Amino acid sequence: MTMNAITQVLVFFGVLLALVKPLGWYMARVFEGKPFGLDRFLGPVERSIYRLCGVRPTDEMDWKNYGMAMLLFSAAGFLFLYGLQRLQGLLPLNPANLGAVPPDLAFSTAASFVTNTNWQAYGGETTLSYLAQMLGLTVQNFVSAATGMAVLVALIRGLSRNTSRTLGNFWSDLVRSTLYILLPLALILSVLLVSQGVVQTVADYHMVTPLQQGRPDTTPAMEIEQIAVGPAASQIAIKQLGTNGGGFFNANSAHPFENPTPLSNFLEVLAILLIPASLCYTFGMMVGDTRQGWVLLAAMTILLLCFVPLGLWAEQSGNPILTHAGVNQQAQVDQAGGNMEGKETRFGITGSVLWSAVTTAASNGAVNSMHDSYTPLGGIVPMILMQFGEVVFGGVGSSLYGMIVFAIIAVFVAGLMVGRTPEYLGKKIEPYDMKMAALLILIMPIVVLGFTALAISTESGRSSILNPGPHGFSEILYAYTSQGNNNGSAFAGLNANTPFYNLTGGIAMLISRFWLVIPLLALAGSLARKKLVPVGPGTLPTHTPLFVVLLIGVVVMVGALTFLPALALGPIVEELIMGGQ
């Protein structure tokens, strides 16, 4: 690693951790209904939304009602987004005259955005109209993230309330997350991004006369070229903040109009982790002990910091096969060097690798370089970070509820060792709670490995592979890992826009979002009903460095035991092949 790489990584984590407390505090105020300033200006908007919808924000819901409201709202969003894509050809704001999106692709895209995955089987500028991007994708970027936060808050209430049947009001949590947290942050970020050169216009694509005329490989008609633009900044801001990740353009954040400068890159990568990291502090505040939040954040940060250097080293070392072909991949004053296939010059190795780790640690999935072209060990980093179940920062809301489940499993494991009933935050963890926690841990690997096995054993699965050998297997494993964890990044060589992948992937995304929410809310409901018991001599303290170690151990054990065999067939074999050449 170069000195500059270390500086860039450290500054990034420094700025991120400095923002955790203020934003975490602010979000806790929002969810606890205490005054926080912005409510004085936007309060009337919030109240008129409730009035028009006919809901009372103070009506408390039990876990079944909360879940039902959430599922119905997501179903409505899904149908609307599907319909919008199918009808975009007849609707306005379609300067490139794009036709209806085919049914299987529209299904995959709708599932992808409602589940906060943002898997990109579509190619932004060649598939979707401005209207579909704005009314469909941007909206789901907001509300799917807000839904994640709502579910998290419900779980936190389950942990902090004493013998309560209810978990809060879904509509109020949804509206407050959107109005007071996501919208203001997105507004600030979009303006900052435009200042760096991200486009934001509803005008037509530009026609330009390229400098070099008379190219031998094109017909005279190509002397004029088209440059795609659009209302990109507003969508990119929320795609990052809401850990969504679906690009406005096909190349996602590698596209210079989505991510024009190293500073825009820094802001975007910061925005990915900003809310998931700060929510840890929010959690601590809401359960009345901020140390509990810092413990979870410490575990996440340590896990991520272990993997970033591995990626940096692998990518900076470059591709030995190209060295034999006479290519200079050394890091020098005048070049970044390393494995530059699929990477942008302005980001080089550091900006690309840091992003690839962050985007997969969080369930964001936006890319600023093509992960498919990474070296095997460079590519294993994003894959493993997703296979931990998106609990290392993870999605907005969804990560922390995953991490809390791992914390419950950690106290259970510790309880087994000493033979006592485990407790977490004053709640006794009983067989019903453990069943729900175990379900939560098991659903994801079943979806990921099951669909990978199906794809690799059928012709329709294998025919989409771009790269031969073990790398082709990695492409498929990566695809279902990403969709089964609602991440959305891809080894994009895999042709995912086929009926087979659109259907199986869409199902994987829906299962891993909505099937998980049901046991999760059931767990929250069960925890809420319990009495808060005082700390006893046999209670395992969950705010200590020891617990951080235990928690990391549980996350790594579960992830490694589940996925190492599959990883051995893909990236690990490929690394051995590459090293042997």
Place this chain on the structure above:
Amino acid sequence: MKDHIRPALTMLLLLTVLTGLIYPLAVTGLVQVFFQDQANGSLIVREGKVVGSKLIGQYFEKPEYFWGRPSATAPFPYNAAASGGSNLGPTNPVLLEAVKTRVAALRAVDPGNDLTIPVDLVTASGSGLDPHISPAAAQYQIRRVARIRGIDEAVVRDLVVQHIHGRQLGFLGEPRVNVLLLNLALNEKR
């Protein structure tokens, strides 16, 4: 369940108006006032004609121009209406062949150049529209461009040095050269 249907539909409608219409249009209005040039694509205008964008690379393969990164966009390189990378894996023989062909092409137009070939000059960018190359990649091409244009190498070198963009804020990203701007300056030199 029935109690939730009306709120679900109305809520979706209202949040769609708020986040899907008001928000993007508000951002558009705001930046069209404060950052008009950037919001519209950082266009470069010469003699009343739009010749490109500072941020979007263009395809150069004539030897009198500096070449940019190879581009994998379809159906032709640097297609700014269909961005994308090659997605070729590191052990894919197709990647090795492509790199060998590019190395051979660079050697063929500039016989006798014994500098090593910088990796960014023979590997496709992620977007296919990368406007930049590394200073090393520009350095490599100075001799050829000067020879074919019949200008002094020192003049071309000066121009390249002027176009080197350092790390942002001193530590972010990588040093780079904007190929389109460099080639425009080169043309204006005559």
